[in-house]
């Protein structure tokens with residue numbers, strides 16, 4: 001049912017934890033399943049994501065997608081990170097079962113929320129970034 005990569009990132013998730021004094025923090029939940037994800041970003045003056053950590057209170061697919069999403073944006077610029085969608089994350093994981101696709105949206109939305117927090121704190125506008133939702137289950141209808 002799950003690919004080897006999903007199982008690997010679920011059993012051995014990368015970048016779990018917190019960043020103290022993070023440049024941006026984003027928390028997103030899905031009220032329908034009750035899962036919550038928080039992403040911490042450390043961004044340098046050149047807009048490069050130096051470090052990223054996450055905490056996910058959620059299902060295995062949410063943990064695997066958070067882990068893969070953090071791997072994909074680490075070392076990237078903000079602009080590059082914005083191009084990473086839940087589809088990119090799913091492809092990197094060799095797919096998810098259809099009922100678990102919504103879990104990958106948590107990762108994408110939490111990254112956007114953390115970038116939004118960074119932009120707000122620094123009084124800048126990140127082109128192409130829309131105000132994220134706190135609860136993504138509204139999108140599923």
Ligand code: FES
Pocket residue numbers: 030033034035058059060061062100102103106
């Ligand atoms: Fe809620 Fe997977 S079931 S994120």
